[in-house]
Amino acid sequence: MGIAIYLLTFAILLAGLYAVVAKKNVVKIIVGAAILDYAVNLFLVLIGWRTVSTAAGAEGGAAPILAAGQSGRQLLASAVDPLPQALILTSIVIALGVTALMVALALRLHEKYGTFDLENIRRLRG
Amino acid sequence: MNQHHGMTLIVKNTTRLVSGFIAVFGVYVALTGHLSPGGGFAGGVILASAGILVVLAFGREFSQRLVTETQYHLYDSSAMAAMIILALLGYLAGGFFVNFMNATSPQSVGESVGRLNSGGTIPLFNLAILVKVAGGLAGVFLALAAFRAGGRSQGADAPSVALPGGAGEKED
Amino acid sequence: MTPMEAIVPLLVALPLLTAAGIVAMAHVRPLAKFTSGVAVGVVAVNLVLSLVLLPARVGPIYIGGWSAASTLGIQINCDALAKLMLITVNLVALASLVFSLSYMRQFTKVWMFMSLLVFMVAAMNALVLAGDLFNLFVFLEVAAIASYALVAFGCEAEELEAAFKYLVLGTVGSTLILLGVGILYSLTGQLNMGLVAAGLRKLTLAGGKVGPAPLLAAACLIGGLALKAAMVPFHAWLPDAHPSAPAPISAMLSGVLIKASGVYAMARVVFNVLGPSGPYATVLMTLGALSMVVGVLLAVGQWDFKRLLAYHSISQMGYVVLALGAAAHVLSGPSPQVAVASVCLLGALFHLFNHAAFKSLLFLSSGAIEQQAHTRMLKEMGGLARRMPVTGFCCRIAALSIAGVPPFNGFFSKLIIIVGLAMAGYPVLAALAAFVAFVTLLSFVKVQRYALEGQPSASAAAAHEAPFSMGLAMVVLAVICLLAGPGMMVLRDWLFEPAGRVLMAGSAALIGGAP
Numbered sequence: 001m002g003i004a005i006y007l008l009t010f011a012i013l014l015a016g017l018y019a020v021v022a023k024k025n026v027v028k029i030i031v032g033a034a035i036l037d038y039a040v041n042l043f044l045v046l047i048g049w050r051t052v053s054t055a056a057g058a059e060g061g062a063a064p065i066l067a068a069g070q071s072g073r074q075l076l077a078s079a080v081d082p083l084p085q086a087l088i089l090t091s092i093v094i095a096l097g098v099t100a101l102m103v104a105l106a107l108r109l110h111e112k113y114g115t116f117d118l119e120n121i122r123r124l125r126g
Numbered sequence: 127m128n129q130h131h132g133m134t135l136i137v138k139n140t141t142r143l144v145s146g147f148i149a150v151f152g153v154y155v156a157l158t159g160h161l162s163p164g165g166g167f168a169g170g171v172i173l174a175s176a177g178i179l180v181v182l183a184f185g186r187e188f189s190q191r192l193v194t195e196t197q198y199h200l201y202d203s204s205a206m207a208a209m210i211i212l213a214l215l216g217y218l219a220g221g222f223f224v225n226f227m228n229a230t231s232p233q234s235v236g237e238s239v240g241r242l243n244s245g246g247t248i249p250l251f252n253l254a255i256l257v258k259v260a261g262g263l264a265g266v267f268l269a270l271a272a273f274r275a276g277g278r279s280q281g282a283d284a285p286s287v288a289l290p291g292g293a294g295e296k297e298d
Numbered sequence: 299m300t301p302m303e304a305i306v307p308l309l310v311a312l313p314l315l316t317a318a319g320i321v322a323m324a325h326v327r328p329l330a331k332f333t334s335g336v337a338v339g340v341v342a343v344n345l346v347l348s349l350v351l352l353p354a355r356v357g358p359i360y361i362g363g364w365s366a367a368s369t370l371g372i373q374i375n376c377d378a379l380a381k382l383m384l385i386t387v388n389l390v391a392l393a394s395l396v397f398s399l400s401y402m403r404q405f406t407k408v409w410m411f412m413s414l415l416v417f418m419v420a421a422m423n424a425l426v427l428a429g430d431l432f433n434l435f436v437f438l439e440v441a442a443i444a445s446y447a448l449v450a451f452g453c454e455a456e457e458l459e460a461a462f463k464y465l466v467l468g469t470v471g472s473t474l475i476l477l478g479v480g481i482l483y484s485l486t487g488q489l490n491m492g493l494v495a496a497g498l499r500k501l502t503l504a505g506g507k508v509g510p511a512p513l514l515a516a517a518c519l520i521g522g523l524a525l526k527a528a529m530v531p532f533h534a535w536l537p538d539a540h541p542s543a544p545a546p547i548s549a550m551l552s553g554v555l556i557k558a559s560g561v562y563a564m565a566r567v568v569f570n571v572l573g574p575s576g577p578y579a580t581v582l583m584t585l586g587a588l589s590m591v592v593g594v595l596l597a598v599g600q601w602d603f604k605r606l607l608a609y610h611s612i613s614q615m616g617y618v619v620l621a622l623g624a625a626a627h628v629l630s631g632p633s634p635q636v637a638v639a640s641v642c643l644l645g646a647l648f649h650l651f652n653h654a655a656f657k658s659l660l661f662l663s664s665g666a667i668e669q670q671a672h673t674r675m676l677k678e679m680g681g682l683a684r685r686m687p688v689t690g691f692c693c694r695i696a697a698l699s700i701a702g703v704p705p706f707n708g709f710f711s712k713l714i715i716i717v718g719l720a721m722a723g724y725p726v727l728a729a730l731a732a733f734v735a736f737v738t739l740l741s742f743v744k745v746q747r748y749a750l751e752g753q754p755s756a757s758a759a760a761a762h763e764a765p766f767s768m769g770l771a772m773v774v775l776a777v778i779c780l781l782a783g784p785g786m787m788v789l790r791d792w793l794f795e796p797a798g799r800v801l802m803a804g805s806a807a808l809i810g811g812a813p
Contacts, residue, residue: 220305
């Protein structure tokens, strides 16, 4: 595993970036922006992953929820880092807002120009 | 598929059956947000999805009879105001965002950990976020659906220039 | 918690509460007509609060009663640099709001505009106060989302197109920033700026070299922030987005948003988090010099007044970033030249403040002219100085300031930047900055010649003076442009020098509670 999963995340990021930069369709650009967000979220969740080497081998990756009767120290020994998960939740909320705004703008653009093709949506120059 | 009269009978009946459960589950996820995975945002999204299901199945006009656009605005903004007021109430206990309802210090986990009544102000924040997210998300969906159905004249949720071309009249 | 420390969170909480309140008020019949007044009121209160905070010494504040020792609490950082930005943001926001009281009457649903604008102000206040990287990102995004919606406010074809372009590029920028923040978190296990800086110092390789992972994080962060600041390779969205917005929003975007979410954040990250070092300084100087030159060259050929102003924004931000880069350069290395760096930083911060004043004034007067003459094309204007004396007078003051004519504020800040560059050992760049100032002057002579002087065109003949509130906003900003030049010494002692000291303290600034 190790570095390969990060490379995969990076590949998703590049795929999203490609869609945003190279595609000419408004809807495809919105999908590309969403993929870009997911790639970063995936990266953030991966950096929170922790394993603890015990006698039985690598252990960990438990959800960071305190179970009944469990001490904080026991939880710390096995749980993943909860902070990146909180970050992802926030970043998802932001991405939701941005995507909603993008869709609204795309609908309005379609109303004005009658097309989703950016080749034809070019009234601004310079 | 006719937008104005909703989908087929099967979809409508299924929606009648499940939408209430979805809504209750959304509220549950928000109310136990301080104890288990979930919270205000996840609960709000689930609650909003119940509303979105109703819009999809029965059409926009029906759902606007249940909750109007104005009401969505009011839910959304008042929940946000409530959240900030809760944060400001923390000044009573010593500072912004201080958990003033927690008997012990905010850093330590309370004694009633695992109970529904633990967490001080956090469940209240979750509740406000539930209303905010559900109202906001359903409102956004309704605005977009309204746009698709009838264009800007149907009360689409965006401002428009009163006079075309920005030709403002002389004021004062 | 001292009373001063209690004020600081209010700078964010009050406008947020008002933004929500405006939406609610707009739907309640008897309250609906007060929405604009409430918006103006809360920003005025914010300006007063940030002026009250100015002389106070406020240490780091932790939200929710966490202590500094726990290293977990969310930190609010009200140091001198944040205070400078707070005053700039709220001043320009107040002027824009007062201006829009009359200007926005041509639009429907003004309450949405007011709510979004107040929301943007709240987000910018929070952005400059943020003491950790993730909050910086969040409020950058909140301010950006409000600005995307405001650019599209008129819902005309061009505005929607510009807003979409702005939105897509802005999303790419913020994704890069979040990626950079994530990498820094994975390296140091912290998000608090001071603690990240301390963690990065431990990671520094032998000989003061920066390792590859921090370099990647820095590249993501600086790239994303340069996109937000519209530095030249990433500037494509700005000349579309800024002119398309309603005039008060153009003033806010060009006047403070690109500064708060671009230049300020870049300065904070490079100086206080990453620590000024060779590669970052070179990148900043390259970006700055490129923007300065390319921006002004693109501006010269423009005939659309607002578009011309937007290109000048790129160019003037280039000055600021170039001076920041020069300061970072002399601070890096084994023997930092603190005196030279302080001159560069003084120039950069002074120019940042000045640009906020004169560029927002220029955009506001362009709005007043557009409303009266019904055109943004310089060739279709003419003789407006006679028709609109107050607007014409304010526009002239702003044009002279941005062009760097001696008694006005722009002259002093550009002079300090040029002197600073020469002292830092970049005579060529100093000459380039002087040349760009000259081209800027030429470009604004053109504006004077076509818009304000000459025979009134058909569209300009019917123009009248702008309404009172628009005139008031412009006059206040013009007075600031006039006084900031002669009053430079006072401003330096109160605003710019303490703020420069925060940046010069480098990565140590945020831990011990900087001045």
